[in-house]
Amino acid sequence: MSKPLILVSNDDGIFSKGIASLVDFVKDLGEVVVIAPTLPQSGMGHAITIHEHIRLDKSKLLPGFEAYECSGTPVDCVKLAKHYVLKDRQPDLVLSGINHGTNSSVSVIYSGTMSAAMEGAMEGIPSIGFSLADYNHDADFEPCREFVRSIVASALHGKFPEHTAWNVNFPSSAKTGPYKGIKVCRQSHGRWKEEFINRKDPQGRDYFWLTGKFLNLDSGEDTDEFALSNGYISLVPCQYDLTHYTSLLAVENMLSHKV
Amino acid sequence: MSKPLILVSNDDGIFSKGIASLVDFVKDLGEVVVIAPTLPQSGMGHAITIHEHIRLDKSKLLPGFEAYECSGTPVDCVKLAKHYVLKDRQPDLVLSGINHGTNSSVSVIYSGTMSAAMEGAMEGIPSIGFSLADYNHDADFEPCREFVRSIVASALHGKFPEHTAWNVNFPSSAKTGPYKGIKVCRQSHGRWKEEFINRKDPQGRDYFWLTGKFLNLDSGEDTDEFALSNGYISLVPCQYDLTHYTSLLAVENMLSHKV
Numbered sequence: 001m002s003k004p005l006i007l008v009s010n011d012d013g014i015f016s017k018g019i020a021s022l023v024d025f026v027k028d029l030g031e032v033v034v035i036a037p038t039l040p041q042s043g044m045g046h047a048i049t050i051h052e053h054i055r056l057d058k059s060k061l062l063p064g065f066e067a068y069e070c071s072g073t074p075v076d077c078v079k080l081a082k083h084y085v086l087k088d089r090q091p092d093l094v095l096s097g098i099n100h101g102t103n104s105s106v107s108v109i110y111s112g113t114m115s116a117a118m119e120g121a122m123e124g125i126p127s128i129g130f131s132l133a134d135y136n137h138d139a140d141f142e143p144c145r146e147f148v149r150s151i152v153a154s155a156l157h158g159k160f161p162e163h164t165a166w167n168v169n170f171p172s173s174a175k176t177g178p179y180k181g182i183k184v185c186r187q188s189h190g191r192w193k194e195e196f197i198n199r200k201d202p203q204g205r206d207y208f209w210l211t212g213k214f215l216n217l218d219s220g221e222d223t224d225e226f227a228l229s230n231g232y233i234s235l236v237p238c239q240y241d242l243t244h245y246t247s248l249l250a251v252e253n254m255l256s257h258k259v
Numbered sequence: 260m261s262k263p264l265i266l267v268s269n270d271d272g273i274f275s276k277g278i279a280s281l282v283d284f285v286k287d288l289g290e291v292v293v294i295a296p297t298l299p300q301s302g303m304g305h306a307i308t309i310h311e312h313i314r315l316d317k318s319k320l321l322p323g324f325e326a327y328e329c330s331g332t333p334v335d336c337v338k339l340a341k342h343y344v345l346k347d348r349q350p351d352l353v354l355s356g357i358n359h360g361t362n363s364s365v366s367v368i369y370s371g372t373m374s375a376a377m378e379g380a381m382e383g384i385p386s387i388g389f390s391l392a393d394y395n396h397d398a399d400f401e402p403c404r405e406f407v408r409s410i411v412a413s414a415l416h417g418k419f420p421e422h423t424a425w426n427v428n429f430p431s432s433a434k435t436g437p438y439k440g441i442k443v444c445r446q447s448h449g450r451w452k453e454e455f456i457n458r459k460d461p462q463g464r465d466y467f468w469l470t471g472k473f474l475n476l477d478s479g480e481d482t483d484e485f486a487l488s489n490g491y492i493s494l495v496p497c498q499y500d501l502t503h504y505t506s507l508l509a510v511e512n513m514l515s516h517k518v
Contacts (some may be wrong), residue, residue, distance in 0.1 A: 045305030045334075046368050053466040054455075072469075075304075075369075079469065083453040106381060109305050109499055110334075122365060122450055150515055158513035161506035163448070184511045186502040189422070191381050194342040199312075207312040210331075210338065237510050238501040240368055243445040247420035247496045252443045254417035255494070256409055 004030035004092035004156050007120070009077045011041040011099065011112025014061050014069045018098035021141035022130060023062055025148045029156065030092065034059070034067035035077040035085060037112075042101070044112040046119070047073045056080055074116035082123050093155055094120025094165075097130035098141055098148070104131075104169045104224040104234060105188040105216060117165040118240055126160035128152070133172045133228065143173040147182060147233055167236040169228055176231040183232040188223035190216040263289035263351035263415050266379070268336045270300045270358065270371025273320050273328045277357035280400035281389060282321055284407045285354065288415065293318070293326035294336040294344060296371075301360070303371040305378070306332045315339055333375035341382050352414055353379030353424075356389035357400055357407070363390075363428045363483040363493060364447040364475060376424040377499055385419035387411070392431045392487065402432040406441060406492055426495040428487055435490040442491040447482035449475040 006026060010019040014036035023032055038055070055071035068085060070077045078094060096116040103111040113129045120127030130148060132139055151168060167187075173179060194212040201207055216225045224234035265285060269278040273295035282291055297314070314330035327344060329336045337353060355375040362370040372388045379386030389407060391398055410427060426446075432438060453471040460466055475484045483493035 040310060043307040043309045045303075045307070045374065047304045047306040047332075048302040048369055048469060050302045050469055051299060053458075053468055055464075055466055073306075076469065079453050080455060080467070084455045084457070084467070106499060108501055109377070109381070110307055115304065118368070122368070124450075154513045154515060159509075160513075161503065161509055164503045164506060166510070167501075182514055184507055184514070186504065186507070187500050189500070191383075194338050196313075196339060196343045198343070205314075207314055208339070208343070209312055210307060210309055210335065235510065235514070236501070237503040237506045239503040240365060240501075241446050241448070242367055242426075242495070242497040242499075242501075244420065244423045244496040244498040245445065247423060248443055248445070250418075250420055251425070251494065251496050254413045254419075255441055255443070256413060 005089055006030040006032050007081050007091040007094045008032055008034045009036045009074055009096050009116045011037065011044060011074045011116065013037050013040045014059055016100065017138060018100050018141060020062060022095060022098045022148065023065060025145050026095065026152050029152055032065055033086065034062055034065055035070055035081045037074060037077060038069040038071050041073050041112045043110050044073045045110050046075055046115040049073060049076050074112040075119045078116050078119040091125050094125050094127035098144060099131035100139055101135045102131050102133040102169050103129065103167060104228055105190040108167050108187060108238060114167055118238065121163055121165040122240055126155050127165040128155060128168060129165065130168045132170045143179065144170050147179060161237060164237045164239050167238050169224060169234045171228045171231060179233055180231045182235055183227040185224040185227050185234045185236050186222055187236050188216055188225035189218035190214060190225065264348055265289040265291050265352045265354060266340050266350040267291055267293045267354045268295045268333055268375045269356050270296065270303060270333045270375065272296050272299045273318055275359060276397060277359050277400060279321065281354060281357045281407065282324060284404050285411050288411055289351065291324055292345065293321055293324055294329055294340045296333060296336060297328040297330050300332050300371045302369050303332045304369050305334055305374040308332060308335050333371040334378045337375050337378040350384050353384050353386035357403060358390035359398055360394045361390050361392045361428050362388065362426060363487055364449040367426050367446060367497060373426055377497065380422055380424040381499055385414050386424040387414060387427060388424065389427045391429045402438065403429050406438060420496060423496045423498050426497050428483060428493045430487045430490060438492055439490045441494055442486040444483040444486050444493045444495050445481055446495050447475055447484035448477035449473060449484065
């Protein structure tokens with residue numbers, strides 16, 4: 001029996017420690033092919049490149065692996081993998097990460113890491129995004145190893161729910177101590193409170209930097225935020241059907257031109 | 260009583276006919292403030308700008324209105340509006356569009372238009388994205404007028420479901436004839452089949468253009484695709500809680516390191 005084909009991408013860029021760690025953790029669980037952005041693409045969400053051309057080049061940054069670097073977004077990487085590089089070979093799994101920084105709660109919406117995984121799901125491929133609560137370039141991913149391997153093995157050998165991608169977040173073990181286990185959670189309700197830093201360039205013209213602080217607005221013990229702040233790894237199964245089914249009828253009643 | 264405050268953005272850029280039409284359609288329903296991208300931002304999904312600074316300038320492109328153009332993404336526009344330009348004034352409504360081209364089915368995920376609306380929803384503001392199935396720069400938005408006004412009036416005066424944004428798509432009336440009405444729908448299941456155009460630059464190095472075709476994989480008569488292909492305007496209430504609740508238990512049973 002041939003080995004499972006595992007496509008790996010990320011949003012921090014192919015040079016990052018997080019993707020090298022992920023590849024190292026899973027390399028014996030399947031045949032690994034990497035297509036990842038040349039430059040950092042954090043916060044790119046589900047962006048695709050349509051007003052610019054895209055470059056794709058073989059990469060030497062992950063010796064021993066079939067690896068490519070792509071000028072586009074994380075979602076571009078998955079599309080190029082599926083529809084150009086791998087052509088008729090369907091990956092058995094798409095992995096994205098390990099992200100330097102968390103993608104819990106609503107951050108999933110902005111996350112390039114999770115968008116690569118969601119794109120995999122949209123292609124009908126079991127897909128997982130991994131993130132660690134440590135923005136450091138030199139973050140220590142080693143404590144994630146056994147859990148990443150266990151989750152990947154479960155995904156490869158179990159019945160992965162269709163049209164979903166898993167959003168897996170690790171708290172910083174340096175802060176919380178050894179991980180207590182994995183909690184399957186719902187996405188916590190929260191939002192980002194932004195503060196724009198307003199500066200003037202040498203010509204006196206305004207420019208802005210986006211910065212912000214996450215506010216968790218949900219005290220549920222079944223949320224990813226609760227799991228993370230209590231030393232657990234969180235796993236949220238995510239869907240890309242955005243329909244808010246419970247308001248369909250109410251909305252129908254609000255409209256005056258309804259059918 | 261003061262007029263409702265309506266924030267308008269889009270992803271095609273502030274110069275586009277779609278946003279000028281939208282502003283014209285709703286200008287007497289509230290006080291309109293426009294913050295929209297300087298350049299086209301189609302396909303930007305929920306991207307935010309964090310590796311670059313952002314410019315924001317007063318715009319003269321929509322005379323008679325308080326209007327700004329922003330170098331960033333549609334989501335940046337909404338964040339700047341909420342946290343910088345409008346500061347303590349909470350908009351009563353965020354409108355985005357009218358997009359030149361549809362954002363039905365899974366296109367909602369890639370859409371900058373809908374991501375601006377979703378960002379509004381994440382800020383707790385009733386939000387609506389409008390799109391017309393006509394990519395033409397000079398598309399005729401006039402047949403949308405009465406329906407846009409009616410939907411906006413319903414949103415302003417009804418009880419808008421929390422944490423949701425409405426994805427409203429108009430078929431091309433040139434193709435389907437006069438609109439039959441508005442159908443409240445679920446998001447159709449479908450996907451994009453991509454084809455990358457591979458060219459060589461003058462130095463002989465490969466580059467790619469992303470192109471693709473939408474495949475509808477869902478024959479449900481309650482879907483947005485069904486509504487659009489039958490001459491109706493589709494309205495899908497969308498949520499940003501991505502949790503796939505129905506698989507929580509199944510996923511828990513798949514894991515070996517679970518809690």
